[in-house]
Amino acid sequence: MNKYEDIMSRKNDIMLKSVGIDFDRYERGKISFDYEKLMKDVGYSIDEIIKIQREVGVGNTPLLELRNITKLARKVSKTGKAAGIFVKDESCNPSGSFKDRRASISVYNAVKRGYEGVAAATSGNYGAAVASQADIRGMKCIIVNECYDSRKVGQPEILEKVRKCEGYGAEVIRLTVGPELFYAFLKILEETGYYNASLYSSYGVAGIETLGCEIAAQCRNRFGKEPKAVIISHAGGGNVTGTARGLIKAGADNTEVIGASVDLSGLHMASDIDFNKKSFTTSHTGFGIPFATYPDRSDVPRSAARPLRYLDRYVTISQGEVFWMTEILAQLEGMERGPAGNTSLAAAFAIAQEYDNDDVIVVQETEYTGAGKHILSQLNFAEENGIKIILGNPKDQIPGKNIIIPSHPGLVSVKDEDMEKLKGSYIKNSLKKLKGNTVDKIDVKFLAEETRKSSEQIADILKKNNIFIN
């Protein structure tokens, strides 16, 4: 057994000590687990979560009307109509993104459980959020991230996040590309005994529920109704899960939950060559599709982020269109925000045109901007790494080869992912760990809930796969 295999063989033990959740308690049937109990055991009501978040200046962010962008959408819409586009300005949170909602609850939980420090494996805004909350709560903080290719060329967006975490006084460990980030992270958890503020923990996901609740409440107050749709950037699934759960808890049952990711198809996430051929390090299909079809690939044995339970629709959009929207947001609405945080806004521009003028759609986030988290940083970096920047039709985009800035707003569109295909993949992946060829009735119910299908439909699919129900 080499070093890598040695640590990986201890991963369940390390996870148990660092998260303080005994995941075995939730296992049911042959392949199921009690998801709602996992979430319930977080032990804080929505009101308690709001209280914790208010204490640290998190949440209660403005819902802003994007009048000029809506006007632009109506001008280019085939019907001449478009829903009013509103955005939750999550960049107003202390560390500049909605991730503060997650971190506020994870870190609070770490303090309650008596840990000395918190650690997170993330190249995203979550690191800064954890570091910021750790400062407020008097905890030490280590962030482990994947920052460089083997030449030590750093993705500018990640370099900025490193700077921010170090600005908060955290220790940051910067790695070259590879899935063994998890191995390095496990080593740190084992050595320090710190709390794993995992992106996939129930505490973090519960923290995002307030975002969904706020959207519902703010829309009711302002328009006397809930939004027609909420567009949420999707990567690991926590964002979609938390927001949807919040909307449901607030009674917004008819609001369509639409996930949006940047299309990076064709690029391999563990490739030393592809690593710096992309301009987005989060909210993209490199995470979005794998985590939808196999959520439990997370660091924790059972992920609290379960997007297929909540997604009504999942769309993708190109890098160039998100950069275009970032520029539009700055120049039409006087708001400079980071590009990755505009993924759902770019998608919303196209989606709004499918609705009527008196419909309201809400873009669920923005993020802070600065050196590295800016279109100039990303486009210059792309050019330096051999990517062609072209003004033209986004349909011609090839991730890793070019970035196409739409030459006209009318060219901005979204591509729908095949939800049935994703659900089918999810079921296949779930059955992979099945020993034997029978499942229990509870497994049928679980798969139905996970994919929003009926028990009969699941039974049919199982039959086709030669799986029998006990």
Next chain:
Amino acid sequence: MIEKGTWVEIEKIVLLPKDRAKNIPKETKKTALKCWIKGNCLTDCELDDDVKVVTKTGRIVDGRVVDVEPGYYHSFGKYIREIGDIGKQAKKIIG
């Protein structure tokens, strides 16, 4: 000479190519998994020396010194002509 206590960056090999995960692309598999950590050096040293540092969380880590008082140089960059007219075009459309 780098004085004891100076804020430095060290480089460490986390996994040699032969010890890396099995299911990764070959271009990645042939490189070592490396990391870089910052801390205050516990002894006088020179660039390229192996040295122990104390990190912000108080961990003692050893590695090869590769930078002294490392800064941040990510920036915005040159003018990109392809985005030059986005705002003007949109403002004209909405009138």
